[in-house]
Amino acid sequence: MFTRQLLRNNALFRVNLRKFSTQNTPKPTKSKAVPLAFLTFTGLGAASYFYYQQSDSKPTFLKKPLNYQEVYNKIADILEDVDYDDGSYGPVFLRLAWHAAGTYDLNTNTGGSNGSTMRFNPESSHGANAGLKIARDRLEQVKKEFPAITHADLWSLAGVVAIQEAGGPIIKWRPGRKDADSETACTPDGRLPDAALGQDHEDKATKELMMLPADLAFINDKKFKSFVTLYAKDEKKFFEDFAYSFQKLEELGVPFDENTKPMVLKPTF
Numbered sequence: 001m002f003t004r005q006l007l008r009n010n011a012l013f014r015v016n017l018r019k020f021s022t023q024n025t026p027k028p029t030k031s032k033a034v035p036l037a038f039l040t041f042t043g044l045g046a047a048s049y050f051y052y053q054q055s056d057s058k059p060t061f062l063k064k065p066l067n068y069q070e071v072y073n074k075i076a077d078i079l080e081d082v083d084y085d086d087g088s089y090g091p092v093f094l095r096l097a098w099h100a101a102g103t104y105d106l107n108t109n110t111g112g113s114n115g116s117t118m119r120f121n122p123e124s125s126h127g128a129n130a131g132l133k134i135a136r137d138r139l140e141q142v143k144k145e146f147p148a149i150t151h152a153d154l155w156s157l158a159g160v161v162a163i164q165e166a167g168g169p170i171i172k173w174r175p176g177r178k179d180a181d182s183e184t185a186c187t188p189d190g191r192l193p194d195a196a197l198g199q200d201h202e203d204k205a206t207k208e209l210m211m212l213p214a215d216l217a218f219i220n221d222k223k224f225k226s227f228v229t230l231y232a233k234d235e236k237k238f239f240e241d242f243a244y245s246f247q248k249l250e251e252l253g254v255p256f257d258e259n260t261k262p263m264v265l266k267p268t269f
């Protein structure tokens, strides 16, 4: 798909950009270290005061709300790895996010990113989900550091991180997905395009990406072609439409609390 190629190209660009931007970071001098430590400790004291409350004369600790920007930053931190594929987990994180969401069925209002049902067999072994365990496993370290986030929210957020960190558009995102308890919530096979069809997506001789039937439809189908032409000329419009559609995809079938408003999370560069 075009998305895959775009993300790959941009991800490589971004890897260099990120390395470059950290090159000249000045080291903190010693004289600043003591006041900094002091501020940190007083800050911690103040923070614990805010999260501590007396109720019926029994002390209770209020749950610290999750800071999604911190979770975002942690996912961004684990995107790059020179030993994995072509150096970034971005593409596979995005594919995980969309395969979790793309199971939504309008007629029955089932599936979608709510439930993170791909944790269970049989959905984890559906042909379309081949290769996604690597993304789910990689994200476990984020789940360990922020146990309060659900797997369903984590995977969806990882898709947003992948797009934004590759220099793509800002995607509005909101939490509220819950994790299903068992495989009984799994969606039936066949709701997603089968990954097996794309196993040979690289031309062995030229190492170029081949075009899949879905890619070819972009230029052979009149309606699709008009979008290809439009987006090739106007990146702003492409970004706007992509951000709108991706947010919609990620929210299909999710019963959000009406008070949970979409948020904007900042890229790390």
Ligand code: HEM
Pocket (backbone or CB within 6 Å): 001, 003, 004, 007, 090, 091, 092, 094, 095, 098, 131, 193, 194, 195, 196, 197, 198, 199, 201, 212, 214, 246
């Ligand atoms: C009709 C819709 C689609 C079809 C037929 C399709 C097909 C495929 C196939 C066959 C692969 C290769 C899988 C493999 O390596 O075994 C792939 C990879 C990928 N797809 Fe799609 N896709 C579709 C929609 C999407 C959408 C909507 C997104 C994101 C918004 C997306 C993002 C990706 C990414 C990022 C990869 C690369 C994953 C990696 O390199 O690890 N695709 N797609």
